[in-house]
Amino acid sequence: MIKVLYDHQMFSLQKYGGISRYFANLFYSFQKSADVEVEAPVLYSGNQYLKNETSLLPGFLGNLLAAKKSRMYKWNKQYSKYQLKTAAYDLFHPTYYDAYFLKDLRKPYVITVHDMIYELYPQYFDTADKFVMQKETVIRNANHIIAISESTKRDLQRFYNIADDKISVIHHGFYPETTSVKPAGFELNNYLLFVGDRANYKNFQLFAEAVAPLLQQNDLLRIVCTGGGSFTTAETVFFAGQGIVDKVLQINATNEELNYLYKHASVFVYPSLYEGFGFPILEAFANNCVVACSNTSSFPEVGGDAVAYFDPFSKEEMFTVIASLLSNTLLAEQLKEKGKQRLSLFKMEKCVAATADVYHKLLKT
Secondary structure, three states: OEEEEEOOHHHHHOOOOHHHHHHHHHHHHHOOOOOEEEEOOEOOOOOOOOOHHHEOOOHHHHHHHHOOHHHHHHHHHHHHHHHHHHOOOOEEEOOOOOHHHOOOOOOOEEEEEOOOHHHHOHHHOOOOOHHHHHHHHHHHHOOEEEEOOHHHHHHHHHHHOOOHHHEEEOOOOEOOOOOOOOOOOOOOOOEEEEEOOOOHHHOHHHHHHHHHHHHHHOOOOEEEEEOOOOOOHHHHHHHHHHOOOOOEEEEOOOHHHHHHHHHHOOEEEEOOOOOOOOHHHHHHHHOOOOEEEEOOOOHHHHHOOOOEEEOOOOHHHHHHHHHHHHHOHHHHHHHHHHHHHHHHHHEHHHHHHHHHHHHHHHHOO
16 A cells, blocks of 8 residues: 655645646545555645545634635645654655755655646746746656646656656546536526636637627627636726627636536637646536637647637637637537547546556555
């Protein structure tokens, strides 16, 4: 039995998000394993994927700790450091790039690299951010690296020249949790869905510019954004300039509400310039939603022939592809069917088995 220690980082930083979901899925999957045992030491986490029974401070004390994210991060970090020094484990798998553990660690460690956003788009990040500053150190000192896509592996080697035999590509696994709940007061059934952050490389503004003519032509068509926070004043001014200020809305959706939004969307649009994997594509597939997305980075690797692609730098191409999906119901249905079939390539069991194999090979067990 291999004993693997995760740490607190992404469970402290994220309430929702692809990285914390990735580690939570591994954590709960390995609970059913006969040869890998995983611990995820946190005092308390507001993360929605890590169930509260893993926390040592439930209830009032946990809520008090979680009230301030920086305090929760600090306390959880101290507990992870304590576990590094005292727990019985064979291998460490940190959940992000804080290098706090390097001084005390006496065991091999694996790091998962989800993307190379910091390196590709440095203009969008604070160079004083500790995760930006420490990422390369954590990667170079790792005994082995998991890249979540071939695209991420290529970028990793481009920037850091990491040897092939030190990297394993393991795609995200996916549990198709499709229970849906209608958001309160939501009555739309003709909308383009945008999921997640909207700033910078996420390319939301160009997408909104591209589809503004569609919204102006069709009185019933809307853009629905979920996640990313409320619209800023600058965004509202931008919408007004495009003549669509009353045709764009934002919803802070739960997982179940997000499934509803996918199920009833006319098209899920993913115009990001770069993603390490593109998990929302699989969410859309699972909810029988047609996808239009960028033709860059990992998107073709995940979407295959089950999505409609566009150049994310071209408003004209974005408009044409989305308009064709809205008007061509046969094409949309064909893509939905292909999406369902493609989901089978990303089963969680496959991800877990490949990750366990990395652990075993590193420890030569």
